[in-house]
Amino acid sequence: MYFPAYRPRRLRKNDNFRRMIRETKLSVDDLVYPLFVVSGKGVKKPINSMPGQFQMSMDHLVKEVQRAKDLGIPAVLLFGIPEKKDETASGAFIKDGIIQQAVRRIKDRAPDIAVITDVCLCEYTSHGHCGMIEKGDVDNDTTIEVLGETAVSHAKAGADMVAPSAMMDGQVGAIREALDDAGYESLPIMAYSAKYASCFYGPFREAAESAPKFGDRKTYQMDPANGDEAIREMILDVEEGADIIMVKPALPYLDIIRRAREEFDLPIAAYNVSGEFAMIKAAANMGWLDGEKAMMESLLSIKRAGADIMITYFAPEAAEMLQK
Numbered sequence: 038m039y040f041p042a043y044r045p046r047r048l049r050k051n052d053n054f055r056r057m058i059r060e061t062k063l064s065v066d067d068l069v070y071p072l073f074v075v076s077g078k079g080v081k082k083p084i085n086s087m088p089g090q091f092q093m094s095m096d097h098l099v100k101e102v103q104r105a106k107d108l109g110i111p112a113v114l115l116f117g118i119p120e121k122k123d124e125t126a127s128g129a130f131i132k133d134g135i136i137q138q139a140v141r142r143i144k145d146r147a148p149d150i151a152v153i154t155d156v157c158l159c160e161y162t163s164h165g166h167c168g169m170i171e172k173g174d175v176d177n178d179t180t181i182e183v184l185g186e187t188a189v190s191h192a193k194a195g196a197d198m199v200a201p202s203a204m205m206d207g208q209v210g211a212i213r214e215a216l217d218d219a220g221y222e223s224l225p226i227m228a229y230s231a232k233y234a235s236c237f238y239g240p241f242r243e244a245a246e247s248a249p250k251f252g253d254r255k256t257y258q259m260d261p262a263n264g265d266e267a268i269r270e271m272i273l274d275v276e277e278g279a280d281i282i283m284v285k286p287a288l289p290y291l292d293i294i295r296r297a298r299e300e301f302d303l304p305i306a307a308y309n310v311s312g313e314f315a316m317i318k319a320a321a322n323m324g325w326l327d328g329e330k331a332m333m334e335s336l337l338s339i340k341r342a343g344a345d346i347m348i349t350y351f352a353p354e355a356a357e358m359l360q361k
């Protein structure tokens with residue numbers, strides 16, 4: 038069918054037609070809201086590079102989680118900033134670690150929202166790397182043991198799902214085994230499967246105080262140039278027992294999200310990361326972009342690419358827009 042027989046503009050003529058043929062629709066059900074928790078009381082410290090986002094102590098955190106729940110958001114993703122960091126990331130897996138306490142508090146005060154925990158060590162190590170350092174690099178096999186222990190400690194605190202983000206080989210398998218051994222065989226894993234060594238995590242590292250003190254993350258996170266390797270990473274995670282596979286960041290990697298959608302039958306998550314959030318906020322702040330429209334168009338693109346779940350700092354704002 039070619040012009041003039043076919044005229045695509047016919048069905049763009051009015052909003053009713055446009056609604057009828059719309060292929061992708063955003064829903065609040067798609068959203069996961071990441072939050073940063075710190076110790077103390079009454080703390081709500083703005084994160085400079087992420088306008089509207091805060092490091093919150095538990096009292097404020099619980100209120101924000103309740104607000105998310107009231108907006109219809111199905112899940113939050115928690116990141117903890119411990120009081121003390123050490124070489125061995127002990128704050129990551131102790132019973133009264135910041136995350137373990139936060140999960141218990143949320144489950145107690147705002148139980149009707151899913152709590153997902155990030156399972157990584159970079160917020161807890163004094164050197165800021167995502168695992169144990171041996172001979173100047175992150176040691177894979179000791180790290181995955183610690184990640185397993187960390188996931189179990191989150192499960193014991195009441196987490197509904199764990200999300201390993203350290204990009205260690207075999208981490209999903211090690212966590213699955215540790216959870217199963219501890220009796221948590223029904224706790225799902227959302228695996229950060231294709232996580233790239235991206236500059237778009239910059240604002241997050243301010244928020245989570247987790248920038249590496251030496252070197253970078255290129256020996257464990259993926260090279261942004263690689264697409265086929267992302268598929269290999271995802272195959273590994275699926276084989277090891279991932280329930281949801283994730284691509285991260287989202288907007289610069291829409292092709293990877295699309296490939297994941299086509300190759301796998303599992304739910305696909307995409308992480309619309311801190312730098313993607315900061316870019317839109319900054320441009321909107323300068324008056325250079327319509328921030329709300331840019332937010333909704335970005336989320337729509339991520340969903341159109343094939344994501345079922347979008348992890349985004351925009352979650353409450355987007356949920357509000359979707360209610361209108």
Ligand code: PBG
Pocket residue numbers: 155157159167202203237238239240241242254309310311312
């Ligand atoms: C922890 C982790 C990071 C992010 C999520 N989990 C930072 C990193 O890998 O350096 C980034 C999230 C964001 O930028 O919003 N490893």
